[in-house]
Amino acid sequence: MTPGSAVVFCPDDRFLMPMSNSLPWGAVGYMDNGCTATLIDSRHIVAAAHCFCYDDTGSWQNNLFFYPNFNPNRTNTQSFAIDRAVVGTRVETGGEFQASDWGIGHLAKDVTDFPALPIACILTVPANVNSSGYGRDLSFFGMGQAPPGGSSKMGCNVWWQPALVDPECKVYKIDQDQLFFDCATVGGNSGSPVLYKIGNNHFLAGVIHGPGNPVQWHGWWSIADLQVEPGSPVSVASRGANNLDVFVVGKDGGIYTAAWGPQTDSTWKGWWRISDLEAKPGSSVSVTSRGADWLDIFVVGNDGGIYTASWNPAFEDGWHGWWRIGDIAVDPGSPVSVVSRSANKLDVFVTGSDGGIYTAAWEPGFEDGWHGWWRIGNNAVDPGSPVSVVSRSADKLDVFVTGSDGGIYTAAWEPGFEDGWHGWWRIGNNAVDPGSPVSVVSRGADKLDVFVTGSDGGIYTAAWEPGFTDGWHGWSRIGDLAADPESYIAAVSRGTDKLDIFVVGPDGKVQANGWEPKFPCGWKGWQNVLDASFKPGSCLGAISRSSDWLDVFAASVDSNVYTAAWNPAFTCEACGDQGPALDHLNAGPSAKRFQYAPRFAKNVAIARHVDGSARTEVFVIDSDNDLVVTRSRNGNSVADGFSAFSSLGSITSPRQIAAFIQTNAKPQVVVTSEAGKLYTRAVSKSSDSWNGWTTIDLPAGVTEALDVDAAYDSEGNNQIFVVGDDGNLYTRGRINKEPDSAWKGWEKLTASGSIRKVTALRRADGTEQAFLIDSAGGLATLWQMEAKPSSSWTAPGNFENPSKSAIIDIDAAWTEDEQTWIFAVDEKGALWVRAMVSKDSSQGWGDWQPWATNLYAPSAKSLQPQPEGIVSLTASRWQEETGGDIVPVVFATDNKGNIYYTTHDRSGGWSAWRSFYH
Numbered sequence: 001m002t003p004g005s006a007v008v009f010c011p012d013d014r015f016l017m018p019m020s021n022s023l024p025w026g027a028v029g030y031m032d033n034g035c036t037a038t039l040i041d042s043r044h045i046v047a048a049a050h051c052f053c054y055d056d057t058g059s060w061q062n063n064l065f066f067y068p069n070f071n072p073n074r075t076n077t078q079s080f081a082i083d084r085a086v087v088g089t090r091v092e093t094g095g096e097f098q099a100s101d102w103g104i105g106h107l108a109k110d111v112t113d114f115p116a117l118p119i120a121c122i123l124t125v126p127a128n129v130n131s132s133g134y135g136r137d138l139s140f141f142g143m144g145q146a147p148p149g150g151s152s153k154m155g156c157n158v159w160w161q162p163a164l165v166d167p168e169c170k171v172y173k174i175d176q177d178q179l180f181f182d183c184a185t186v187g188g189n190s191g192s193p194v195l196y197k198i199g200n201n202h203f204l205a206g207v208i209h210g211p212g213n214p215v216q217w218h219g220w221w222s223i224a225d226l227q228v229e230p231g232s233p234v235s236v237a238s239r240g241a242n243n244l245d246v247f248v249v250g251k252d253g254g255i256y257t258a259a260w261g262p263q264t265d266s267t268w269k270g271w272w273r274i275s276d277l278e279a280k281p282g283s284s285v286s287v288t289s290r291g292a293d294w295l296d297i298f299v300v301g302n303d304g305g306i307y308t309a310s311w312n313p314a315f316e317d318g319w320h321g322w323w324r325i326g327d328i329a330v331d332p333g334s335p336v337s338v339v340s341r342s343a344n345k346l347d348v349f350v351t352g353s354d355g356g357i358y359t360a361a362w363e364p365g366f367e368d369g370w371h372g373w374w375r376i377g378n379n380a381v382d383p384g385s386p387v388s389v390v391s392r393s394a395d396k397l398d399v400f401v402t403g404s405d406g407g408i409y410t411a412a413w414e415p416g417f418e419d420g421w422h423g424w425w426r427i428g429n430n431a432v433d434p435g436s437p438v439s440v441v442s443r444g445a446d447k448l449d450v451f452v453t454g455s456d457g458g459i460y461t462a463a464w465e466p467g468f469t470d471g472w473h474g475w476s477r478i479g480d481l482a483a484d485p486e487s488y489i490a491a492v493s494r495g496t497d498k499l500d501i502f503v504v505g506p507d508g509k510v511q512a513n514g515w516e517p518k519f520p521c522g523w524k525g526w527q528n529v530l531d532a533s534f535k536p537g538s539c540l541g542a543i544s545r546s547s548d549w550l551d552v553f554a555a556s557v558d559s560n561v562y563t564a565a566w567n568p569a570f571t572c573e574a575c576g577d578q579g580p581a582l583d584h585l586n587a588g589p590s591a592k593r594f595q596y597a598p599r600f601a602k603n604v605a606i607a608r609h610v611d612g613s614a615r616t617e618v619f620v621i622d623s624d625n626d627l628v629v630t631r632s633r634n635g636n637s638v639a640d641g642f643s644a645f646s647s648l649g650s651i652t653s654p655r656q657i658a659a660f661i662q663t664n665a666k667p668q669v670v671v672t673s674e675a676g677k678l679y680t681r682a683v684s685k686s687s688d689s690w691n692g693w694t695t696i697d698l699p700a701g702v703t704e705a706l707d708v709d710a711a712y713d714s715e716g717n718n719q720i721f722v723v724g725d726d727g728n729l730y731t732r733g734r735i736n737k738e739p740d741s742a743w744k745g746w747e748k749l750t751a752s753g754s755i756r757k758v759t760a761l762r763r764a765d766g767t768e769q770a771f772l773i774d775s776a777g778g779l780a781t782l783w784q785m786e787a788k789p790s791s792s793w794t795a796p797g798n799f800e801n802p803s804k805s806a807i808i809d810i811d812a813a814w815t816e817d818e819q820t821w822i823f824a825v826d827e828k829g830a831l832w833v834r835a836m837v838s839k840d841s842s843q844g845w846g847d848w849q850p851w852a853t854n855l856y857a858p859s860a861k862s863l864q865p866q867p868e869g870i871v872s873l874t875a876s877r878w879q880e881e882t883g884g885d886i887v888p889v890v891f892a893t894d895n896k897g898n899i900y901y902t903t904h905d906r907s908g909g910w911s912a913w914r915s916f917y918h
Contacts, residue, residue, distance in 0.1 A: 007216075007586060009169065009182040014140075017132045017163035019071045024195055024202035025165070027117035028132050030070035031082075034158040036133035036192040037066055038117055038204055042110040044599055044624070047191030048209055048588075049087035052103040056859040058090035060896075066107060068114040070134070071162045081108040084896040086601070088593060089918040091857045099178040100918040101209040102589045103191075104599050106624070106897075120203035121592045122179070122196055126172050129205060131183040132165040133192025138518060140164065159188065171205070172585060177593050177644060179206040180585040194588065209588040217512075219564025220532040220554075223258050226271040227251045227559045231535035233284035233335070233488075234553040234561055238545040239293050246541065246553055247285040247297055248561060253278035255285055255299055255309075258561075268563075274309055277322045278302050280333040284386075284539065286348070290340035298336040298348055304329035306336055306350060306360075325360050328352065328373045334384045337399075341391040349387040349399055355380035357387055357401060357411075376411050379424040380404060382435045388450075392442040400438040400450055406431035408438055408452060408462075427462050430454065430475040436486045437539075439501075443493040450474075451489040451501055457482035459489060459503060459513075481511055481526045487537040490552070494544035502540050502552055508533035510540065510554060510564075529564055533557065596629050596645040597917055598622035600897030604916075605659035605669060606876040606889075609633070611688045612665035616879040618642070618891070618916070619669050620899065621654045628654060628671060628681075638880045638887055638903075642916075649693060651679055660710035660718050662739035670696065670720055676704020678722065685739050698722070699730040699746035707757045714766035714787040721760045721770060722746075727753035729772060729782075731760075733789060749782060749793050759811045759875075764818040764839035771822055772796060777806020779824070783841070802832035802848030813875035816886045816906055821875065823851065823890055829870050831892075853902050856912035867913050869895035878903070891916065 008014075020026045027039040035051035045066050053060055064082040088100035122129075136159045169183040171194065179194060189208050196205035228248050235247045243261035250256050255277060258270025279285075279299045286298040295311045306328060309321025330350055337349045345363040352358050357379055360372025381403050388400045397413045408430060411423025432454050439451045447465045454460050459481055462474025483503050490502040499515040510529040515522060534554045541553035550566040602621040609615035615633040622629055628648040634640045653674035662668050668682035678696040683689065698705055702724030709721045719733040720743075729749045734741045749770070757773040766787030772780045779799040784791040801807060805826040812822045819836040826832070833851040837843040855867050874891040888904040892913070899916035 007186065008184040012184070013168060014164045014166050014184055017069075017071075017165045019074060020069060021114055023115045024117060024193075025132060025163075026069050026114045028163060028193060029066050029068035029114075030134050030160075030163070031191070032065045032067065032079075032158065033061055034134070034136070034188050035190045036163065036188065036208075037105065038191075038193040038207070039066075039068060039111055039114060040104070040119060040204065041116045042112065043107050045082070045105045045107065046193075046204070046207060046594060047103055047105065048207055049089055049101045049103040050092075051191045052082075052085040052087050052105060053090045055090070055092040055101075056857070058855045058857045058860070060085075064105070066105065068111060070160075072160055073162075078111075078113065080111060082106065083108045084600075086597065086599060086896065086898045086917060087915065088589065088597075089915045090855065090898075092859050093856070093918065098209045098587045099176055099589045099593060100915070102207055102594045104594060104597065106599065117193065117195075117202065117204045119591045119595045120196060120198065120205060121590060121595065122171055122174065122205045125174055126170045127196060127205075129169055129171055129181060129183065130165065130167050130195050130197075131169060131189075131192050131208065132163050132195075133189040133208065134159070134161070134163045135184065135186035135192075136188040137164065137186045174590060177590045178587055179590050180587050182585055183208065185210055185586040204591055206590045207588050208586065210586065216527075217529050217564050217566050219552075220530055220562040221268075221564070223268045223553075223561045223563060224271055226256055226258075226561060228555045228561060229282040230555060230557045230559055231538040232282050232555040233539035234541040234555055235285045235287045235297075236541040236543045236551065236553055237287040237289045237295060238543055239289040239295055241546045242549075243293075244543070244545055244551060245287070245295055246561070246563075247287050248555065249279050249281055249283045249285060249299070251281050251559065253281055253302065255279060255297070257297075272318075274319045275322055277307055277309075283333045284335045286336045286338045288338045288340045288346065290344050290346055294344075296338065296340075296346055298325075298338050300330055300332055300334045300336060300350070302332050304332055304353075306330065306348070308348075323369075325370045326373050328358060328360075331384050335386040337387050337389045339389045339391050339397065341397055342394045345395075347389070347397060349376075349389050351381055351383060351385045351387055351401070353383050355383055355385075355404070357381065357399065359399075374420075376421045377424050379409055379411075385435045386437045388438050388440045390440045390442050390448065392448055393445045396446075398440070398448060400427075400440050402432055402434060402436045402438055402452070404434050406434055406436075406455075408432065408450070410450075427472045428475050430460060430462075433485050437488045439489045439491040441491040441493050441499065443499055444496050447497075449491070449499060451478075451491050453483050453485060453487040453489060453503070455485050457485055457487075457506075459483065459501070478513055478523050479526050481505060481513075483511075484537045488539040490540040490542035492542045492544050492550065494548050494550055498548075500542070500544075500550055502529070502542050504534050504536050504538045504540065504554070506536050508536055508557075510534060510552065512552075512566075529566075532562060532564075592644045594917075596627070596647050598627075598629055598645070598897065598899070599624035601893045601899045602655070602897075603657055603872040603893055604874040604891040604899060605657045606874065606879075606891070607659040607667035607669070608661045608665055608879050610667060610683050610690070612683075614879055614881050616642075617659075617667055619648070619657055619659050619667075620645075621657050621671065623654060624897070626650050626652060626654060628657065628669065633880065636880055638878045638882060640880075648681060648690065651693065654679075656707050658708045658710040658720065660712070660720075662718060663716065663737040664739040666739065668718070668739075670708050670710060672705045672708050672722075676706070676725060678705045678708065682739070696720075696743070699724055699748065702726055702730070709758050709760050709770075711760040711768055712762045713768060713789040714762070714791075715789055717789060719760070719768065721758050723755050723758050723772075727755050727775070729755050729758055729770065731770075750796055752796065755780075757809065759822075761812045761814070761820065763820055763841050764814075765841055767791065767841065769812070769820065769841075771799060771810050771812055773807050773810060777801075777808065777827065779807055779810070800848065802826075802834070802850075803828075803830060805830070809872045811873045811875040811890075813877060813888055813890070814886055815888060816904070818886070821888065823873050823875050824848075825870050825873055825892075829868060831866065831870065831873075851910075853910045854912050855900075856914045867892065867894055867898070867900050871895050 037045040037047035087103035173180040194206040666683035704725035769783035
């Protein structure tokens with residue numbers, strides 16, 4: 001969201017957030033990239049995901065700070081470095097992005113002087129809520145304040161001013177963990193809390209992502225049913241406050257007009273044909289109002305002559321004309337430009353068939369009619385090139401045209417020029433396609449701004465005013481929009497020093513942009529004018545019929561003429577008895593999405609759903625909260641999404657986790673702690689509920705379990721593997737297939753004393769194999785000699801290292817063809833994969849291969865690298881029924897505590913890494 005584009009619901013009763021060290025406002029703070037965040041415990045804040053990442057590329061924003069309850073008037077401003085973050089998604093992902101646009105930042109030190117806000121989910125709607133945030137709202141603050149001590153590292157996107165409180169708003173709808181509400185939203189409110197009050201206590205119910213579908217433009221409305229060529233120029237004039245008159249050439253070549261204003265009861269009337277002159281369909285009609293309620297129009301007829309007609313209310317018989325202006329003949333369809341440089345004076349301009357620029361003039365004192373045509377200098381352009389003209393103050397004329405060399409040229413006239421026109425001067429070195437239209441507007445006395453579409457499709461501008469002693473300033477590109485070359489730009493000034501421009505982009509959408517001196521970032525950004533589609537490059541009509549009003553007109557691909565309107569009041573959504581329209585509400589993720597999301601995911605395990613159905617359930621250690629949390633697939637298809645995280649309860653300093661499916665098809669997890677204890681929790685045999693946490697005894701002589709994994713023996717019984725603090729590998733299985741049967745005694749499998757990590761699986765032939773990492777980061781493996789539970793194991797053998805760097809984690813899974821895959825990550829974060837030659841284990845292994853899978857970032861302009869800082873891997877398969885084919889999946893965690901996953905299919909290979917918080 002850009003400064004000035006507030007989406008506020010009426011009545012606007014916002015006020016400045018008070019300086020406070022108490023709830024709720026003491027928990028709300030400022031991020032120095034311009035976002036709002038909320039303290040949820042002494043070391044964590046929650047905000048929007050895009051406050052921690054650049055959502056086009058997925059790159060992290062670094063060196064961020066949090067300022068609790070920031071106010072410029074505070075004398076004891078505190079700041080806290082944000083040293084890492086987990087996010088619902090690192091990139092913009094489409095429709096589900098709103099619900100995933102949350103992030104939890106970790107603070108480098110405890111916050112002790114400000115309170116944390118507890119989290120609670122809204123269960124029923126509508127629900128009364130409020131919000132507060134550091135919105136960059138021009139109506140409140142004008143220019144944003146500079147940060148304490150100087151300039152901001154994030155530039156003009158950061159304003160250092162107090163937060164605003166929206167004290168009374170509502171959540172009207174909850175859909176797929178998205179809240180839809182009428183709390184005010186403006187740039188800077190990203191991440192702002194949605195606060196829910198229960199009794200006298202406030203709770204965090206969600207965060208603000210942004211507007212849902214704000215109505216800032218009204219329209220598009222069709223003006224009757226006149227048929228015109230798609231993309232035809234539509235001309236418009238305002239002959240008095242809130243009066244609009246539009247003109248266009250129909251498909252039959254007739255010149256038509258329609259009107260709107262108080263005299264038409266604010267409805268469109270027309271179309272009326274103006275006499276019987278015919279022009280080339282698609283030609284432009286130029287119009288000006290040289291005095292109150294006067295209209296003068298100009299067009300090139302089919303014979304190449306330039307014709308004019310006139311109207312005012314005193315003409316009881318309607319329009320007068322057509323009169324031919326002199327005997328000049330130009331190419332039919334050529335555009336004519338007109339301006340009134342002072343009351344009752346008219347000046348017209350056209351490009352001749354010889355490429356010369358010609359002008360003619362009229363005023364009441366010319367008893368012999370029009371004077372001209374005179375050629376302006378020796379400049380020669382392509383015949384048919386449009387000439388743009390403006391009067392920047394009384395009796396001054398400035399004209400602009402694109403030369404045959406692609407340069408943009410200007411010439412000027414005023415009464416003091418005894419030698420006539422001055423010019424032509426080239427404006428900078430910009431070169432565009434010959435014949436490209438140049439638009440010009442004067443936003444204040446003696447100020448000029450010109451616009452053109454470059455050969456690269458960029459929209460460019462240059463400016464001049466008398467204070468520019470070095471001449472024209474520019475050209476500068478306006479944003480990154482790319483239109484078709486030679487696209488027309490409609491430019492208008494709706495008030496002193498205000499600029500608005502419009503262009504139809506290559507997708508057919510009308511794009512708008514604006515500039516005012518108080519916009520700290522300059523141009524405020526390209527935005528769609530609603531959703532209608534027009535012919536790319538269409539010649540739009542745009543006007544300001546009174547201060548701060550904008551009206552835009554376009555000829556659509558269906559051959560009708562449409563209009564849309566804007567006024568600042570449109571940004572305030574009026575609410576009826578049932579509240580605002582649901583598709584206009586602002587939106588953001590519910591706290592359900594992040595209430596139990598791991599604040600630092602240490603590692604991951606996978607099993608089946610708690611009810612035993614073929615649905616994937618994922619278990620995660622949250623080491624920041626000393627919790628084990630879980631989430632499961634919502635349905636029976638791999639295309640279905642996952643539920644929000646829920647808690648399986650607390651364990652003191654959990655370290656590693658393994659999960660397996662019991663013989664009743666229900667899950668069990670085993671967890672090691674930093675103290676070396678081994679904990680387990682299972683879904684009971686007779687119900688779909690979890691038993692409590694219990695401990696598992698360790699092997700004799702082992703005081704700490706360093707790592708744990710689980711597999712299945714040849715008969716499908718559960719088997720667990722533990723690395724002891726003596727550096728050896730141990731295993732044990734259940735006595736029988738009963739899910740709550742006792743465990744056999746521990747069997748020691750190694751004697752080297754150097755093992756630190758283990759992963760294990762059952763191979764396609766029924767034997768089990770374990771893979772080991774030693775204290776130096778080297779790899780080894782061992783396996784059963786026979787496919788039976790009582791089989792002996794081989795001695796550990798070298799498994800080769802894929803990297804010169806130490807390996808820090810490995811995991812194993814099956815390919816679609818039941819071959820064993822082994823995945824590894826080294827201490828530098830590089831990923832590796834190795835597969836068996838076939839599912840026949842006697843055939844051996846292929847070579848290690850680098851495994852580089854990109855981060856999912858569909859909006860990025862370049863290919864993204866894999867997520868950086870990977871520290872753990874979990875390989876498995878989706879548990880859903882897929883017609884017999886295995887769908888391999890790999891989860892990874894990074895050194896910030898995020899979880900990613902990638903899946904494999906035979907034809908497409910590995911998918912891009914996606915966030916599993918999403």
